[in-house]
Amino acid sequence: MPTNSQGIANAGDPLSSPIPRRRFAEVLLGSGFLATAVAFLYPVLRYLVPPKAPDLGSDAVVAGRVGELKPNSGKIFRFGNRPGLLIRTASGEYRAMSATCTHLSCTVQYRDDLRQVWCACHNGKYDLNGRNISGPPPRPLEDFEVQVRGDEILARRRRET
Amino acid sequence: MSPLRNVRRWLDERFSWDDLVAPLRKKTVPLHKLSYWYFLGGITLFLFVIQVLTGILLLLYYRPGANEAFESVQYIMTQVQFGWLIRSIHSWSANLMIFTAFAHMFSVLFLKAYRKPRELTWVSGVILLFLVMGFGFSGYLLPWNTLAFFATKVGTEITGQVPIIGKPLMIFLRGGEEVTGATLTRFFGFHVAVLPGLATVLILLHLLLIQRLGISIPPKLEVQWIANPSAMREMKFFPNFLLRELMAWYVALGVLGALAAIFPWNLGVKADPFVSAPAGIKPEWYFLFMFQTLKLIPPKVWFLDGEVLGVLAFGLVGLLWLLLPFFESDQPSHMKRWITGLAVFALAYVVGMSVYGHLAK
Amino acid sequence: MAILRNKLRRFSAARYGGLAGFIVLAACLGYGQTPNSCLDCHSALPDPLGVSQEKFSQDVHAQKGLTCASCHGGDPTSDDPDKAMSRKAGWKGRIDRRQIPQLCGSCHSDPAYIRQFNPSLRTDQLDQYRTSVHGKRFAAGDTKVAVCTDCHSVHDLRAPSDPRSTVNPVNVANTCARCHSDAGYMKGYSIPTDQFAKYSASVHHEALAARGDLSAPTCTTCHGNHGAAPPGVDRVQNVCSNCHAFQAQMYEKSSHKKAFEAASLPGCVVCHSNHAISHPTDAYLGTGPHAVCMRCHTPGDKCDQARAGLQSGLNRLDEAIKGADQVLGVGESSGMEVSEARLGQDQARESLTKARVTIHSFRTDLVDQEIQPGLKIAAKNLKAGKEAMVERNYRRVGLGISLIAIGIVVAGLWLYIKKIESLDQQEHSS
Numbered sequence: 001m002p003t004n005s006q007g008i009a010n011a012g013d014p015l016s017s018p019i020p021r022r023r024f025a026e027v028l029l030g031s032g033f034l035a036t037a038v039a040f041l042y043p044v045l046r047y048l049v050p051p052k053a054p055d056l057g058s059d060a061v062v063a064g065r066v067g068e069l070k071p072n073s074g075k076i077f078r079f080g081n082r083p084g085l086l087i088r089t090a091s092g093e094y095r096a097m098s099a100t101c102t103h104l105s106c107t108v109q110y111r112d113d114l115r116q117v118w119c120a121c122h123n124g125k126y127d128l129n130g131r132n133i134s135g136p137p138p139r140p141l142e143d144f145e146v147q148v149r150g151d152e153i154l155a156r157r158r159r160e161t
Numbered sequence: 162m163s164p165l166r167n168v169r170r171w172l173d174e175r176f177s178w179d180d181l182v183a184p185l186r187k188k189t190v191p192l193h194k195l196s197y198w199y200f201l202g203g204i205t206l207f208l209f210v211i212q213v214l215t216g217i218l219l220l221l222y223y224r225p226g227a228n229e230a231f232e233s234v235q236y237i238m239t240q241v242q243f244g245w246l247i248r249s250i251h252s253w254s255a256n257l258m259i260f261t262a263f264a265h266m267f268s269v270l271f272l273k274a275y276r277k278p279r280e281l282t283w284v285s286g287v288i289l290l291f292l293v294m295g296f297g298f299s300g301y302l303l304p305w306n307t308l309a310f311f312a313t314k315v316g317t318e319i320t321g322q323v324p325i326i327g328k329p330l331m332i333f334l335r336g337g338e339e340v341t342g343a344t345l346t347r348f349f350g351f352h353v354a355v356l357p358g359l360a361t362v363l364i365l366l367h368l369l370l371i372q373r374l375g376i377s378i379p380p381k382l383e384v385q386w387i388a389n390p391s392a393m394r395e396m397k398f399f400p401n402f403l404l405r406e407l408m409a410w411y412v413a414l415g416v417l418g419a420l421a422a423i424f425p426w427n428l429g430v431k432a433d434p435f436v437s438a439p440a441g442i443k444p445e446w447y448f449l450f451m452f453q454t455l456k457l458i459p460p461k462v463w464f465l466d467g468e469v470l471g472v473l474a475f476g477l478v479g480l481l482w483l484l485l486p487f488f489e490s491d492q493p494s495h496m497k498r499w500i501t502g503l504a505v506f507a508l509a510y511v512v513g514m515s516v517y518g519h520l521a522k
Numbered sequence: 523m524a525i526l527r528n529k530l531r532r533f534s535a536a537r538y539g540g541l542a543g544f545i546v547l548a549a550c551l552g553y554g555q556t557p558n559s560c561l562d563c564h565s566a567l568p569d570p571l572g573v574s575q576e577k578f579s580q581d582v583h584a585q586k587g588l589t590c591a592s593c594h595g596g597d598p599t600s601d602d603p604d605k606a607m608s609r610k611a612g613w614k615g616r617i618d619r620r621q622i623p624q625l626c627g628s629c630h631s632d633p634a635y636i637r638q639f640n641p642s643l644r645t646d647q648l649d650q651y652r653t654s655v656h657g658k659r660f661a662a663g664d665t666k667v668a669v670c671t672d673c674h675s676v677h678d679l680r681a682p683s684d685p686r687s688t689v690n691p692v693n694v695a696n697t698c699a700r701c702h703s704d705a706g707y708m709k710g711y712s713i714p715t716d717q718f719a720k721y722s723a724s725v726h727h728e729a730l731a732a733r734g735d736l737s738a739p740t741c742t743t744c745h746g747n748h749g750a751a752p753p754g755v756d757r758v759q760n761v762c763s764n765c766h767a768f769q770a771q772m773y774e775k776s777s778h779k780k781a782f783e784a785a786s787l788p789g790c791v792v793c794h795s796n797h798a799i800s801h802p803t804d805a806y807l808g809t810g811p812h813a814v815c816m817r818c819h820t821p822g823d824k825c826d827q828a829r830a831g832l833q834s835g836l837n838r839l840d841e842a843i844k845g846a847d848q849v850l851g852v853g854e855s856s857g858m859e860v861s862e863a864r865l866g867q868d869q870a871r872e873s874l875t876k877a878r879v880t881i882h883s884f885r886t887d888l889v890d891q892e893i894q895p896g897l898k899i900a901a902k903n904l905k906a907g908k909e910a911m912v913e914r915n916y917r918r919v920g921l922g923i924s925l926i927a928i929g930i931v932v933a934g935l936w937l938y939i940k941k942i943e944s945l946d947q948q949e950h951s952s
Contacts, residue, residue: 024937025934025937025938025940025941026934026938028930028933028934028937029931029934029935029937029938030934031930031934032927032928032930032931032932032933032934033931033934035926035927035930035931036411036414036924036927036928036930036931038927039923039924039927040924043242043243043246043247044218044243044247046242046243047218047241047242047243047244047246047247048218048221049242050241051240051241051242053240059228078862078865080232081861081864081865082865083865083868103737106872106875107868107869107872120768120872120876121872121875122765122767123767123768136735136737136765138735138736138737238859239859239861240859246917400942401939401942401943404935404938404939405935405939407935408932408935408936408939411928411931411932411935412928412932414928415924415925415928415929418921418924418925418928419921419925422917422918422920422921423918423921425856
């Protein structure tokens, strides 16, 4: 019974206390817990899903796809934080090297007329192995190992054995 | 019957749940002006749990190894959804946990909660503090950036200064003569397996002791309450104190989230063993007071090498700290005042030296 | 001579000891299967007759097996000074300055002889020297001008590739300055003596001396070494174009080439100076203190307008790049991923470099062709930076929402605690 014989409310009876006050704390708490649970679980669940860009580590990147380059042409790709140059020689072979000129760090390019790697800043030239052959560059370009895997062309940093 | 009651009945029929849980129901927390300090232990435990959870999440993407570690952390920060959040929370929570661990230790010291019969709680706690600092030191190297690389180099170099065992200890820590990828692998092993294992055992011991012995009451108050039992004020642990602790934990979560979002943890530059150390390399803030002390010791003290003396001194202080409760007997004595004085000095020293170390070039 | 003989007689007693010592020393120094008795005495004599063992061992001629007698004549095998320094044995004594080029040339212009030592060494130095200002004046009887030993040093002559050599690229300017910066020495000649001072302040000197970039020019790069002469007014751009190929190509086709030639102005030097070449800035195209165009052109005319167009084009691109950099910087320090855009900024900067090179065509349409792609790239990177800021704000909003949720929990807990404790109190009191 909610009230006793004198009509005074019995303690502990759900209906004897003011409803909004009691419910309010619990409703607030419950909704708060729910909200925070969602706020915490949502990022964690998104985190657990692996991202699309696979992490190949710093040693290898996908430089291009088979068929993307015509023979005797080149393209710039991204290797970590620096640019790289992927070349398809006239005979169809792939070569890859760092595209940062060793003179003053401009980005080099492939010249299909010269069949050499060329730096537009001060006319530096490199051969297809990255060796500096003319102009100001003091050192060769770091050259990468190329591996064709399926339809992906991978450029891999050379590991010292 | 409510579902909760059904579950309890099921557990009780199989594990004697009620008997197991009964002491917990009786657990109380003394209420007095300084009761707020009792929150610190709980917060440290909470932050440890956060570390374990975020640590496990990071383990899903982190790759240990000199040529992959930095890039994998970069990947987490930039490519993984909310990776920046998990990693920044992990780094910030680590620092906060070390802070609360120190604060908890000092509050126990000043409230004299280490005295009989709670000596072993203190001992397990001090070991946990050392473990927590070990967590910080080993974890700091894992992103393999320049600052961490050189901080590790300097830190392990100092370990090597200890006479006789120093060099072998340094080689053990470094996995070789120098800091290399082998050091990284080793620190990774310490950080995710060895230290968590040890810490778990010690935390369980620490909590068990607290359960069995109850929460300590400051000495003066204890005397008063024994004389006048009706003056004693207590709060039930379940649910009252725990609910309050929960409030503190949620606030801590809010602080962590804010720190992670507004001050994301820096990635730095990938470590290169062949460049020279950047000028003014300093360890993380929780090692500053020791580092600064070593810097201030003159190169030669009497006939001893200054740095060796410093390292040995800290070793000795650490050992004495561990055994502190055993120096104080039950009887009133001058020792009690000495220890209080020492506690004040220690706090002032740690804070002062840390600030000095931070401001010095 | 008599005095010398007396001195030598005093030495004679110690000579055998000295000789023994010398043999041991020679064995230790590892040079000279060819005996060289001259140094026995001359290593102990004071300047100007003194040549120490140490000094001579650095000399590239000594290292190749030549002795004092190779240039000075005499008999290096004899210990008797009279025999060693006898005219009959061909002893020349101190070589007169007027004979030095001929003497050096007696070997260095003989390809068959030099081939025995270094087949790829040039043998036209003397011929070149004769065409130089130094050589021409020398032939006319001026002994103040430089001869071989003035630049190459003597007795410790090092190969030019040796960084300690006086003719190594990093040291050449200092060597030339020994005379050319000495106002007293150069009195009587009609050329200035401030070239070294000016060059030292130049960007070429900085590249060579500070950065060690051996491709940077020094005196001999532009003036020649053995055939040293200033390039003619109409030849200056040929010299500069050896390295600055693109600027030269642009200039070649530009309106300024004809104009400068007609006015006998020295091409590149007009705007860039010859020795005090500083790093050109966009301010060259302006109207302020560094402006070069306005030295000749009239304000308000067609050329001035073109100048303003060139300047504004460069400024626009520069501003765009800086703006994007700034936004990317804020993004980076807030922990956003902007490395792709940062890389793109390099491309934009290259466009700006190319545009600055194209200035030398003095055509706004060509410069614009370089600027437009640069602007596009900078705009793209700015957009990426802004997107990073949006992401950053999104995080803050997310944080705000979580903090509100946490606030609700904390408030809820507080009220709940109050509630159960007031109930407890009611129970206690009743």
